[in-house]
Amino acid sequence: MHSCSERRMITIIWSLCLVFCLSQSILVFGSSHAKHLCLPDHRDALWEFKNEFNVQEFNSNGIVGDKKTEKWRNNTDCCSWDGVSCETGKVVGLDLGFSNLNGLLRFNSSLFRLQHLQSLDLRFNYISGILPYSIGNLKYLRVLSLRGCNLFGKFPSSLGNLSHLTNLDLSDNDFTAGELPDSIGHLNKLTELDVRSTKLSGNFPRVLLNLSSLISIDLSSNQLKGMLPSNNMSSLSKLKSFMISENSFYGTIPSSLFMIPSLTRLDLSRNDFTGPLEIGNISLQPNLRYLYIGENNFNGPIPRSISKLVGLSELSLSFWNTGRSINDFNIFLHLKSLTSLDLSGINLNITSTLHFPSPIAELIISSCNISEFPKFLQNQTSLQVLDISANQIEGQIPEWLWSLPALMYVNIAQNSFSGELNILPNSTTGYFIGSDNQFSGEIPRANNLQLLVLSNNNFSGSIPRCLDNLNTSLVILHLRNNSLSCVIPEEIISDRLRSLDVGDNQLSGQLPKSLINSTRLEFLNMENNRIKDKFPFWLSSLPDLQILVLRSNKFYGPIASPRDSLSFPNLRIFDISENLFTGVLPSDYFVGWSAMSSAVGVVYNMQMILAPGITQELYHKSVFVTNKGSNMELVGSVFKIYKTIDVSGNKFQGGIPESICLLEELIVLNMSNNAFTGRIPSSLSNLTNLQSLDLSQNSLFGSIPLELGKLTFLGWMNFSYNRLEGPIPQATQIQSQNSSSFTGNPGLCGVPLQETCGQEEETTKQEQDEEKEEEDQVFSWIAAAIGYIPGLFCGLTIGHILITSHRRDLFMRTIH
Structure with missing residues (x-):
């Protein structure tokens, strides 16, 4: 038995131990908590960086991103902010990829105050401008990704200062790069280099041969030339x-x-x-x-x-x-x-x-002069992808093809297959391209299709409503240039649909309203059918829509509404020609058509991973447009950059909308064969990329603006059959046109017409006033598009000053 004094001593010792343990726990907890609190100067730098950019609805890849910076809150621990990682209170990682940031990365950006950054990921934002030399100040960077940010200019030589860098990704930008700077050769720790699609030019960068730590090099899709080094490639031993x-x-x-x-x-x-x-x-x-x-x-x-x-x-x-x-x-x-x-x-x-x-999983034998369907495939039970397009195969598809258990993708386009198409309903194939053959009869029923391309055949009848599961799985449906005659079934429209082309058929009825649920839709072509409907204002709610072709149908009514503002931020091709549209286009009609007013790329990568290691481009998009008075098919890289508006062959009235001057990336503008009135806006000279302009067969009056002569790319124009007058401007681009571009205007004179102009009379004051009013109106729309908020702020400020001054005067009068 312990004595009382001993028990008291034991109690005291245990109490001291408990106090000690608790104090240590508090210290550990406190230090642990403290190390996650970011330093105030780091938080301030991040907050300032956030405010250097706007957060737009879509990122530079046209995708709805995470908008991480919108979730940041000032005066809170920045180490808990989305995309931010810290060590001992210092910001060491910033991951804002796909965050919809829009703005200029300045040389004095607060970003460069984060001197302890080890990882910086800003990929797929619209962070435009030149990559600042200041990037070299982030000397502890190990990972730098600026992919798809619309950067231009040259690679800064200061990249060579990032001696700790292991991963560098500058791909998919608009650099006028020239050659890689020699300073890249200082990055001795670099393991991954990705500069594909950056307009890199010159010979193979020999500085890379000194970087023996390199594991991956990607120089694809550039403008490099010359021979590869013959003997030194083996120096890249890893x-x-x-x-x-x-x-x-x-x-x-x-x-x-x-x-x-x-x-x-x-x-x-x-x-x-x-x-x-x-x-x-x-x-x-x-x-x-x-x-x-x-x-x-x-x-x-x-x-x-x-x-x-x-x-x-x-x-x-x-x-x-x-x-x-x-x-x-x-x-x-x-x-x-x-x-x-x-x-x-x-x-x-x-x-x-x-x-x-x-076992072969992918076999591509396109354009191989094959005249018979390869029978050895019958035993290829592991086959997933088969491409036998552009051959000379006739007859029908053997039924055993659809029984191959792993088959996912079949491309038999551009052959001479005929008869009825016999896709078995229970086939595992999800991607089928059978265009440019001689198939006839009705389109067969099939299960679980994600891609169906049957364009340029002889199919007739209706589009089957019972294409099983299309309402949940269909991504691509192309049936153009057949003899289909039906109303487009609402049931075939999937919420995953990205491309729908049913042009050049005999389809009737209305546009399927279920398209409003296809929020991923990029491509919609209904041309040359018998569709009778009002303009589908609801299509403006589809954020990814790039191509809208409704030409040669029976659409009618106005395309502008006082209730509905029309904004197509990603639209590149707008063709509603040869319909029955009426009404006046408001002056602000084209405000908000961002893709046509800037060089932002909004092209989507229509590829899909079919199996591990097997990626296929799902289809080749193309579209016909009227350019320089003739129809032309846009394919390949031209298709990806083309931007055109065609409203010809309707019954539009009123003036040409002044906001058209905002669409600086337009290549083709066709407003012919309508009832437009008023003067030709001189602000069309803002469309510096314009190659084709057709304003013929309207009721336009006044003179042809001198400013149009400044459009150096404008190789074709047509002003015929209006009420234009005065001398044709003496500019090479205009006077080099054929005389037919000016006929039907009795008041026009000068080259290339035979009518000579007399002594030019001075412009009347009324005409000067009208031109001045037009210039003021153009300025107001440009200002409205880019400066509404600053203008409002300035107006309120000036108003406040005037009111304050007025009250001060009243107060002084009262005193006296």
């Missing part, structure tokens, strides 16, 4: 991925590339390389798994040395000019890991006994 596709490199591929033991991915496609292809002495178990050397200038037989690359999983040899048909597929027999093979553009003689040593 390189795993080397991608330089879509440039202008030429000469032979250095064998030293194949000698890099760590290399797993090599993409040299779409260049001008020539043979011979020297793979050299490599081990029997190389690491190279992905080899893409298609679309170059290789001639002669495919080298048997490729069979040494026994680890290959994906191989593209497309458009290799072999000079003869390939009958011998033995070179592929050693590639026992091969799952993807692209032999497009090579003449093939495929026998029914052909087999591969491994």
Whole structure:
């Protein structure tokens, strides 16, 4: 038994221990909590950085982003803000990718006060301007991603100051880059470099050969040229991925590339390389798994040395000019890991006994002069992707094709298939392209389709309402140029729909109202049908809509409403020609059509991952427009940048809207064959990218504005059959036009017309006043578009000063 004094001592000791433990816990908790509180100067810098940008509805990739900075709250712990990470109260990471930031990254931005930043991700925002030299002040940066930010100018040499940098991604910008700065050669820790699609030019950047830590290099889709270094490529001894596709490199591929033991991915496609292809002495178990050397200038037989690359999983040899048909597929027999093979553009003689040593998941044999459906495919139970387009295959599709258990994607376009299309309802195929054939009959019922392209065939009847599950899965539906005659079923419209093209049929009824739920819709083409409906104002609620073509139908009524403001922020092609539209277009009609008023790219990447490692472009979008008086089809890169407005062949009245001057990126403007009145706005000279202008067959009066002569790209214009008068401006761009561009205007004179002008009379005061009024109105719309809030603030301030002054005068009078 302990004595009382001993028990008291034990109690005191335990109490002291408890107090000590509690105090330590409090200290630990306090220090732990304190280290997460950001430093005040870091918080202030972040808050100022937030206020340097506007947050728009869509980011620079046209996607609704997270708007992370809108969730920040001042005078709170910035380490808890979205996208911010800290260490001991210092901001070390800033992830604001896809945050819809819109503004200029200034050289004195508060961002550069965050000296402890180790990771900076601002990808896919509209952070325009030149990449400031100040970026080199962030000397502890390890990761820098500015992909898709609309930056331009040159790469700053200060990037070489970022000696800790391991990952650098500047891809998908508008740099007028020239060559990479030599200072990049100082980044000895750099492991990943991505500068694809940055307009990089010159020869291969030899400074990269000094960066022995590089694991991945992507120089794709640039303007590089010349030969690759022949002997030094092996200095990149840790390189795993080397991608330089879509440039202008030429000469032979250095064998030293194949000698890099760590290399797993090599993409040299779409260049001008020539043979011979020297793979050299490599081990029997190389690491190279992905080899893409298609679309170059290789001639002669495919080298048997490729069979040494026994680890290959994906191989593209497309458009290799072999000079003869390939009958011998033995070179592929050693590639026992091969799952993807692209032999497009090579003449093939495929026998029914052909087999591969491994299960093929992706086979692309487009443009191979094949005249029979390849029967060996019947045994390819692992086949997921099949492209046999642009061949000479006739007859019907064999039914066994639809029983292949893994088949997901089939492209048989541009052949001579005929008869009825026999897609089996229970097929696993989700992506089917059968355009440009001779199919007839009705469109078959099919399950779970996400993509269906059957354009340019002879289908008739109606669009089936019972295309199972289309209401939940359909992404692409293209049925143009057939003989379909029906009302478009509401049931086929999916909320996932991104592209709908049913032009050049005999469709009737109204536009499906269910399209209002297709919030991802980018492309809508209804041209050359019999659709009778009012203008679909509700389409302006579709945030991604880029292409709207309603031409040659029976749409009627006004396209402007006093109740509904019409704003298409991403619209690039607006064609409502040859309808029955009426009314007056308000002066502010085109305010808010952002994509046509700025060079912001809003092109979407219509690709889909079909399986691991298998990515397919889902369809080739194209559209016909009227340009320079003729119809032309827009495809490829031209399609992606084209911006046009065509309201011709309607019954519009009133003046040409002054807000048209805001659409500085317009390439084609066609307002012909209407009843427009008034003067031709001189503000059309703001459309500096305009190439084609058609204002013919209206009731426009006055003179042709002298300012139009400043439009250096304007190669075609038509003012015929109006009530214009006076001398034709003496500008090369205008007087080089054919005389037919000015006929039907009895008051016009001068070259190229035969009517000579007498002595020019002075412009009357009334005309001067009208021109002055027009200029004032143009200025007001520009001001309204870019300066409403500052103007309002200034107005209120001036008003407040005047009222205060007036009250002071009254007060002084009262005293006296």
